[in-house]
Amino acid sequence: MRLNGEFSSGEEEEEVMEKSEVGTTPFLERKIVVGYALTAKKKKSFLQPNFISLARSKGIYFVAIDVNKPLQEQGPFDIVLHKLSGEEWREIIEDFRQKHPDVIVLDPPDAIQHLHNRQSMLQDVVDLNLSESNGKVGIPSQLVITKDKESSTIPYEVTKAGLKLPLVAKPLVVDGTAKSHELFLAYDEFSLSELEPPLVLQEFVNHGGLLFKIYIVGESIKVVRRFSLPNISKRELSKVAGVYRFPRVSCAAASADNADLDPSIAEHPPRSLLEKLAKELRHRLGLRMFNVDMIREYGTKDVFYVIDINYFPGFGKMPNYEPVFTDFLLNLVQNKCKKKLTA
Numbered sequence: 001m002r003l004n005g006e007f008s009s010g011e012e013e014e015e016v017m018e019k020s021e022v023g024t025t026p027f028l029e030r031k032i033v034v035g036y037a038l039t040a041k042k043k044k045s046f047l048q049p050n051f052i053s054l055a056r057s058k059g060i061y062f063v064a065i066d067v068n069k070p071l072q073e074q075g076p077f078d079i080v081l082h083k084l085s086g087e088e089w090r091e092i093i094e095d096f097r098q099k100h101p102d103v104i105v106l107d108p109p110d111a112i113q114h115l116h117n118r119q120s121m122l123q124d125v126v127d128l129n130l131s132e133s134n135g136k137v138g139i140p141s142q143l144v145i146t147k148d149k150e151s152s153t154i155p156y157e158v159t160k161a162g163l164k165l166p167l168v169a170k171p172l173v174v175d176g177t178a179k180s181h182e183l184f185l186a187y188d189e190f191s192l193s194e195l196e197p198p199l200v201l202q203e204f205v206n207h208g209g210l211l212f213k214i215y216i217v218g219e220s221i222k223v224v225r226r227f228s229l230p231n232i233s234k235r236e237l238s239k240v241a242g243v244y245r246f247p248r249v250s251c252a253a254a255s256a257d258n259a260d261l262d263p264s265i266a267e268h269p270p271r272s273l274l275e276k277l278a279k280e281l282r283h284r285l286g287l288r289m290f291n292v293d294m295i296r297e298y299g300t301k302d303v304f305y306v307i308d309i310n311y312f313p314g315f316g317k318m319p320n321y322e323p324v325f326t327d328f329l330l331n332l333v334q335n336k337c338k339k340k341l342t343a
């Protein structure tokens with residue numbers, strides 16, 4: 001099978017487990033086999049030696065899926081963990097899911113696909129309309145410029161929609177390529193005609209240069225702080241024009257968790273708000289492992305915006321990801337077995 005980008009093929013893998021060891025002992029004593037189809041980069045960042053050892057001590061074994069061989073002929077797997085791009089893989093994994101309802105596929109391809117578009121990814125946050133005593137969560141005002149639109153019409157579209165400057169311009173489609181993370185800051189609407197649709201144009205929200213990455217793994221929620229884009233003042237806006245490409249700040253920057261930060265900016269969003277958000281998104285998105293980029297509107301205590309949702313992000317950067325994932329995988333299999341017994 002041909003895939004976009006580099007991938008981790010089973011042929012390069014050292015066999016983590018003998019086939020005969022798999023699935024022969026009764027539940028609780030038996031081994032749990034997790035087949036994985038990941039890029040080489042993802043394998044390196046996620047399947048770190050400490051995680052593999054901890055998981056193994058609990059009976060969880062990771063086995064590389066060979067994407068060049070039929071999936072049906074591999075395994076048997078209790079869980080399939082995957083993040084590969086391309087329509088071909090999507091069809092393979094969907095077909096496998098239909099034919100093997102007993103295998104837990106993390107996660108369904110259609111649910112993942114929903115996050116590959118920056119408009120549909122945030123729609124559930126809008127529908128959720130989350131406003132409770134502990135805060136409010138929305139999305140910044142945004143406008144989609146579809147592929148068929150001429151770049152020269154963007155200024156008109158922006159004025160018509162009443163979007164306020166500055167704007168963040170993001171490629172509409174997120175397909176794992178570096179290009180889909182090429183973002184621009186636009187200080188005036190006329191310069192937007194330099195950009196190439198399809199795009200999402202989103203109002204820039206001042207947030208004190210700090211972003212909350214909220215990692216959701218099953219029932220677990222972890223919050224990490226990252227440095228982000230600084231506030232843009234009205235004065236700066238009146239003096240500057242043009243569109244500027246900006247680097248992947250949140251991804252590249254070191255964690256801001258230990259920095260000496262203004263508490264009004266850095267205080268974590270309220271736990272009850274995050275629990276409600278995570279529960280709803282898990283349910284509405286049909287995903288079990290993702291993260292949410294969230295910002296607090298500068299000058300407020302409890303007005304939050306979700307700006308990005310990522311499937312199977314860099315969990316290796318989440319503190320304590322090893323026990324969190326080990327428990328998550330164990331629970332998935334245990335719950336599945338319990339359901340079977342009571343059915």
Ligand SMILES: O=P(O)(O)O[C@@H]1[C@@H](OP(=O)(O)O)[C@H](OP(=O)(O)O)[C@H](O)[C@H](OP(=O)(O)O)[C@H]1OP(=O)(O)O
Nearest residue numbers: 042045174175176177251308310311312313314315
């Ligand atoms: O590479 P990493 O570990 O920084 O993870 C990327 C994520 O960074 P984060 O964990 O949120 O800091 C990254 O998150 P952001 O979009 O940068 O917020 C994406 O999830 C990216 O996947 P894709 O390119 O959109 O398919 C993720 O890339 P892949 O590892 O899935 O290729």
Ligand SMILES: Nc1ncnc2c1ncn2[C@@H]1O[C@H](COP(=O)(O)OP(=O)(O)O)[C@@H](O)[C@H]1O
Nearest residue numbers: 140168181202203204205228229250293307308
């Ligand atoms: N509406 C916004 N207001 C302020 N900053 C934003 C906004 N949208 C994105 N950013 C900044 O740009 C970064 C990247 O945007 P994001 O939507 O998370 O794209 P990506 O999928 O490439 O991470 C964010 O982490 C944040 O620093």
Ligand SMILES: [Mg+2]
Nearest residue numbers: 250293308309
């Ligand atoms: Mg992001």
Ligand SMILES: [Mg+2]
Nearest residue numbers: 174308309310
């Ligand atoms: Mg993203």
